[in-house]
Structures are given as C-alpha cells and as structure tokens.
Amino acid sequence: xxxxxxxxxxxxxxxxxxxxxxxxxxxxxxxxxxxxxxxxxxxxxxxxxxxxxxxxxxxxxxxxxxxxxxxxxxxxxxxxxxxxxxxxxxxxxxxxxxxxxxxxxxxxxxxxxxxxxxxxxxxxxxxxxxxxxxxxxxxxxxxxxxxxxxxxxxxxxxxxxxxxxxxxxxxxxxxxxxxxxxxxxxxxxxxxxxxxxxxxxxxxxxxxxxxxxxxxxxxxxxxxxxxxxxxxxxxxxxxxxxxxxxxxxxxxxxxxxxxxxxxxxxxxxxxxxxxxxxxxxxxxxxxxxxxxxxxxxxxxxxxxxxxxxxxxxxxxxxxxxxxxxxxxxxxxxxx
Amino acid sequence: xxxxxxxxxxxxxxxxxxxxxxxxxxxxxxxxxxxxxxxxxxxxxxxxxxxxxxxxxxxxxxxxxxxxxxxxxxxxxxxxxxxxxxxxxxxxxxxxxxxxxxxxxxxxxxxxxxxxxxxxxxxxxxxxxxxxxxxxxxxxxxxxxxxxxxxxxxxxxxxxxxxxxxxxxxxxxxxxxxxxxxxxxxxxxxxxxxxxxxxxxxxxxxxxxxxxxxxxxxxxxxxxxxxxxxxxxxxxxxxxxxxxxxxxxxxxxxxxxxxxxxxxxxxxxxxxxxxxxxxxxxxxxxxxxxxxxxxxxxxxxxxxxxxxxxxxxxxxxxxxxxxxxxxxxxxxxxx
Numbered sequence: 001x002x003x004x005x006x007x008x009x010x011x012x013x014x015x016x017x018x019x020x021x022x023x024x025x026x027x028x029x030x031x032x033x034x035x036x037x038x039x040x041x042x043x044x045x046x047x048x049x050x051x052x053x054x055x056x057x058x059x060x061x062x063x064x065x066x067x068x069x070x071x072x073x074x075x076x077x078x079x080x081x082x083x084x085x086x087x088x089x090x091x092x093x094x095x096x097x098x099x100x101x102x103x104x105x106x107x108x109x110x111x112x113x114x115x116x117x118x119x120x121x122x123x124x125x126x127x128x129x130x131x132x133x134x135x136x137x138x139x140x141x142x143x144x145x146x147x148x149x150x151x152x153x154x155x156x157x158x159x160x161x162x163x164x165x166x167x168x169x170x171x172x173x174x175x176x177x178x179x180x181x182x183x184x185x186x187x188x189x190x191x192x193x194x195x196x197x198x199x200x201x202x203x204x205x206x207x208x209x210x211x212x213x214x215x216x217x218x219x220x221x222x223x224x225x226x227x228x229x230x231x232x233x234x235x236x237x238x239x240x241x242x243x244x245x246x247x248x249x250x251x252x253x254x255x256x257x258x259x260x261x262x263x264x265x266x267x268x269x270x271x272x273x274x275x276x277x278x279x280x281x282x283x284x285x286x287x288x289x290x291x292x293x294x295x296x297x298x299x300x301x302x303x304x305x306x307x308x309x310x311x312x313x314x315x316x317x318x319x320x321x322x323x324x325x326x327x328x329x330x331x332x333x334x335x
Numbered sequence: 336x337x338x339x340x341x342x343x344x345x346x347x348x349x350x351x352x353x354x355x356x357x358x359x360x361x362x363x364x365x366x367x368x369x370x371x372x373x374x375x376x377x378x379x380x381x382x383x384x385x386x387x388x389x390x391x392x393x394x395x396x397x398x399x400x401x402x403x404x405x406x407x408x409x410x411x412x413x414x415x416x417x418x419x420x421x422x423x424x425x426x427x428x429x430x431x432x433x434x435x436x437x438x439x440x441x442x443x444x445x446x447x448x449x450x451x452x453x454x455x456x457x458x459x460x461x462x463x464x465x466x467x468x469x470x471x472x473x474x475x476x477x478x479x480x481x482x483x484x485x486x487x488x489x490x491x492x493x494x495x496x497x498x499x500x501x502x503x504x505x506x507x508x509x510x511x512x513x514x515x516x517x518x519x520x521x522x523x524x525x526x527x528x529x530x531x532x533x534x535x536x537x538x539x540x541x542x543x544x545x546x547x548x549x550x551x552x553x554x555x556x557x558x559x560x561x562x563x564x565x566x567x568x569x570x571x572x573x574x575x576x577x578x579x580x581x582x583x584x585x586x587x588x589x590x591x592x593x594x595x596x597x598x599x600x601x602x603x604x605x606x607x608x609x610x611x612x613x614x615x616x617x618x619x620x621x622x623x624x625x626x627x628x629x630x631x632x633x634x635x636x637x638x639x640x641x642x643x644x645x646x647x648x649x650x651x652x653x654x655x656x657x658x659x660x661x662x663x664x665x666x667x668x669x670x
Contacts, residue, residue, distance in 0.1 A: 018607030265600035272353030
C-alpha cells in the first residue's frame with residue numbers, strides 16, 4: 001500500500017487537521033471536534049444554514065465546499081462511511097440562525113438514515129429543516145426510478161446554487177426549491193480505470209485489467225454497467241455523452257455547465273482532451289456551455305478515471321452559479 | 336498504456352484545444368496557433384508583458400497561469416520538451432506594450448537556449464527584454480552552485496508576484512527585480528512514488544519498487560538523491576523539511592508561504608496530512624505560514640508523489656501574493 005499517511009486509524013483526523021491548519025481563515029472545527037467542520041461565522045441571523053455530510057476520501061467533496069457562498073457545515077465520517085447522526089445534528093444546530101437549515105447530501109443509505117434521525121431531533125427543538133437528496137448518477141437506477149440513483153459529483157452544483165441563494169438571504173422554502181431544481185438538473189456518468197485503496201483495508205477495492213475500463217462505476221467502487229476494452233478519449237466521451245443525452249432532455253438553444261471530474265489519479269491533460277470532445281458534441285446539438293468545471297471535485301483518493309456531469313441551466317441557476325464563492329477548494333470570482 | 340487520449344501525436348494539441356474551449360473568456364491561441372496561448376488583452380500599453388514557456392505534461396504549469404494578474408503568454412512544447420524559439424519570440428512580440436517584457440522560465444537547457452535566441456531577435460526590433468530563470472529544486476545542485484538548479488513548482492510563486500507587479504504598472508526594472516527576489520526565495524524538494532508515461536514513448540519513464548520512494552526526483556523523472564523504503568507521511572515531511580531548512584535560512588518571526596504540490600496521482604487527503612506536519616515543524620521554529628498553496632500546481636501527468644516549496648516572504652512579496660489573479664487554473668480573491 002503506497003500511501004503517504006501515518007496510520008490508517010489517524011488518516012481522517014490528520015487530513016482534517018491539515019485542512020484546518022491550512023484554511024483556518026475560512027473554516028474551523030466545531031468545538032474542536034474534527035468530525036464537524038464549519039465555516040467561519042457559520043451562524044448568521046436570518047440566513048438559511050446549509051449543511052452536508054458524508055464519508056471521507058472524496059476530497060474536495062464533501063467538506064471542501066464549506067465556506068463563503070456554499071456550505072456552512074459538514075459532518076465527516078470515516079473513509080466511505082457515513083458519520084454518526086449526532087455529528088449531523090451538531091452541524092445543523094451550529095448553523096441555525098432562525099431561518100431554518102437545508103441539508104444537502106448524496107443518496108446513500110447510511111447518510112439518509114442518519115440525516116433523518118438528526119433532523120427529527122433538531123425539529124423537536126423547533127429548528128425547521130428541509131432536505132435535498134442528490135441522486136445524479138444515471139447508471140445506478142433507470143430513469144423512471146431516478147430517486148434511487150446514487151449521488152456523485154453533481155452535488156457540487158447543488159451546493160453552489162443553494163449556497164448562493166442562502167447567501168442572498170432567500171427563505172428556506174426558496175433555497176430548498178432552488179436546490180431541488182438544481183438537483184433535478186444534474187446528471188452524471190463516470191468511468192474507472194484503476195481502483196483505490198481504503199487505508200484501513202489496505203488493499204484495492206476491486207480489480208480491473210490493464211487494458212480495460214469500467215463504465216458507470218460508483219465513487220466507492222460500486223459495480224458499473226459494463227466492462228470494456230480501453231477506448232480512446234473521443235470514444236469515451238461519445239459513449240458517456242450518448243448515455244447522458246438519452247437521460248437529459250436537451251434542445252437547441254439550451255445552456256449547460258459541464259463538469260469533467262477527475263477521480264484522483266487522472267491527469268488534467270486527459271480531462272481537457274475529454275472536455276474538447278464533449279464541447280464538440282454539445283456544439284453539434286446547438287447547446288452552449290456556461291462556466292465549465294474541469295478538475296477534481298469528487299474523488300476516490302487515488303482512483304483513476306473521470307466523470308462527466310451535465311447541469312442544465314436556466315437564468316436563475318446561471319446567476320446563482322456565477323455568484324461569488326470562497327471555500328478552501330472552490331473559488332469563484334464573479335466578473 | 337492506460338491513458339485517456341486519442342493518439343500520442345495529437346495529445347498536446349487536443350489538450351490545448353480543450354483548455355481554450357473551456358476558458359475562452361480568459362485565454363486564446365495566438366493567431367490560431369496552439370503552440371502560443373495568450374491572455375485576453377495580453378498587450379496593454381505601458382504594462383510590462385510576462386512571458387513563459389516550457390514543455391507540456393505539467394498542468395497547470397506552465398500555460399495554466401496565463402491570465403489576469405499572472406502571465407500574459409506562454410509558448411508550449413511537446414511533452415517534456417522545450418518549444419521552438421520562434422514560438423517564444425511570437426509570445427514576446429504579442430505581449431509587448433512598449434514597457435518591455437519579462438521572460439520567466441525554469442532552468443532547463445532547451446528552454447534557456449531557445450529563450451536567449453528569441454530575446455536576441457526581439458531586441459533587434461527594440462523590444463526590451465529581461466529574464467528570470469527559476470532554479471528552486473534544491474537537490475539538483477549544491478547551494479554554492481544554486482544557479483545550476485532545475486526549476487520546479489516554485490515558479491508559480493514567481494509568476495504570481497511578477498504578474499501582480501506588472502498588473503500594477505510597475506516598470507520592467509521593478510518587475511524583474513521583484514521576480515528575481517521571489518525566485519531567490521523559493522526552495523523546493525520532492526519525492527516520487529511512481530513514474531509517468533510520456534504518450535509518444537508509451538512506457539514508464541523509470542521504475543520504482545512497490546515499497547520504495549525516491550527523494551529528490553525531478554518532474555521529468557530526473558534521478559534523485561536517494562531511493563529509500565516507503566516512509567510515513569510524518570517521516571517524509573520531516574526528511575524533506577530538514578533538507579529544505581538546511582538550505583533556506585529561516586528565523587523565528589519569519590513568514591513563508593508553503594506549497595504542497597501533488598505530482599498528479601497523489602490524493603489531496605495525503606497532501607493535507609503532509610501539510611499538517613510541515614505546519615507543525617514551522618510552528619516549532621516560530622515561523623508563520625501565509626497563504627498556503629495545496630493541490631496540483633506543477634505535475635508530471637500521472638506520476639505519484641509530491642513536492643514541498645517554501646517561499647520566504649517580506650511585506651512586498653506578501654502584498655503581491657495577495658493581489659487578485661484570475662487564470663484558468665489559479666484564482667485568488669483578495670479579501
């Protein structure tokens with residue numbers, strides 16, 4: 001296991017300490033607990049709080065988006081494991097400024113169960129909570145059962161739009177309506193080329209042959225829909241886009257933001273080659289691209305591969321996407 | 336060779352096309368030539384132009400820093416190979432706004448030879464040029480011959496400070512003085528855990544055993560100073576910092592920016608664990624950290640490993656580092 005770590009047991013805690021040591025001007029632990037990271041001034045009277053949570057090992061997701069204009073607090077689990085509901089509860093209580101709290105999280109059993117428990121407890125103390133569960137991974141369930149899909153990189157767009165709305169003091173109802181709309185407009189599909197190693201396990205999560213790739217694999221190594229021989233960048237782009245465009249209804253004149261998300265070990269150069277072909281395909285359909293996002297947004301440690309997310313935009317979502325944000329891993333300058 | 340590319344021959348061109356397709360609001364090709372990328376409005380009357388150049392395969396270095404507040408133009412070579420001097424010359428001519436041009440590049444034979452030729456040609460047409468050659472890799476030559484050292488990730492800090500000075504309309508003499516000061520204040524050392532593959536070659540640039548790492552390896556796979564058994568994150572941090580602190584004179588009360596630079600395949604989580612220990616070591620010496628940079632700044636495609644750069648600051652360099660910048664791969668919001 002070739003990882004730059006100390007011990008598997010300290011992996012999450014030490015990485016979290018590094019983040020707070022680096023970005024202490026933006027974020028801090030809640031009461032010294034590395035399991036809950038909050039934005040500086042995370043509780044603002046009259047502002048809707050935005051909370052998220054999830055397992056570790058996906059940086060920048062989830063906690064990396066805690067900061068100005070995005071998420072106010074994040075509960076952090078172990079690698080690929082949901083945090084305890086008590087941590088989510090602490091996060092919700094920490095950001096409640098009287099206007100209610102929106103919980104945005106990916107559609108995984110543990111996170112869902114724990115958030116529901118946390119919300120129930122908070123509501124007993126009259127904190128109004130709403131939830132938006134992100135389920136953007138199109139291969140993980142058919143379209144007619146899309147609420148069963150897993151949440152992957154598209155969550156970043158949901159944070160961005162909800163965070164911008166909350167920052168502008170929209171009501172809880174409006175912020176959650178926007179988050180729900182953004183969530184319904186994100187669709188993602190990925191491929192994996194190589195596995196990752198969970199530190200506490202010490203061996204690769206799955207095997208994949210030297211000349212093969214897996215289409216539709218989840219960010220925890222969940223089985224995809226097809227193992228195929230390695231394809232060229234253009235072929236990969238075409239195969240993934242074909243599946244996305246079957247799911248997303250796009251028409252001439254539509255605008256989308258495209259996210260090319262490296263899973264950890266895939267070079268930026270390769271992501272750019274994929275973006276090039278994706279842009280050509282969209283141009284061919286008369287669809288224009290607004291504020292593309294290319295880089296690492298939701299990873300699986302050292303997994304190689306990438307995902308493509310299409311985020312269908314309207315005027316409101318465009319303005320929210322453009323709104324300034326300043327977090328340790330996401331900076332947007334509105335020009 | 337498990338790369339998401341089309342053909343090795345088209346690797347650079349297609350990645351460059353992807354970059355311009357994505358960030359066409361910030362950068363463009365010079366006269367349609369993918370070998371020279373320029374910032375929008377790269378020529379401003381009275382502003383010193385900043386030009387760089389280098390081989391491909393190190394994204395975001397070099398061309399990713401072309402944009403507002405950093406670099407005005409970059410000539411782009413093949414993978415790990417210097418561009419032709421004619422491309423550097425075109426870049427210099429494109430950005431000359433009458434106040435002269437500063438060329439900032441890493442200390443490699445090809446880049447140096449070609450920049451010297453390009454500058455000679457431009458000066459015949461009365462474009463005043465100056466050069467700052469970055470040589471921050473401390474293991475590549477002893478301290479008393481530091482001008483022979485290779486240039487690595489520290490160049491990003493030199494771009495940042497010189498670019499901020501140029502943006503504020505400092506004279507060529509002042510901008511190059513600042514760049515030279517920044518260059519003398521950056522010191523870098525790296526480790527490699529796994530090799531990369533140059534697409535046109537199709538096989539790994541070197542071998543490294545499964546339980547080993549190489550200290551001091553260059554970003555093109557240049558031989559390091561020591562092959563050792565894999566160490567823990569804290570041990571790696573301590574070994575690298577010990578070597579850096581022998582070379583850099585730091586005293587209690589000094590301020591530095593620290594860059595933890597992933598070489599391509601090393602997860603952010605691991606970079607954070609290293610930063611944590613580096614911050615502890617500096618704190619122990621009474622040295623404070625200003626604006627740390629953690630992520631991928633100068634890579635070798637899919638190489639695993641990282642480098643640590645210390646950038647010793649004074650008041651002027653701090654202000655220049657804080658100055659806003661907005662390039663495809665580097666955004667700074669001055670707060």
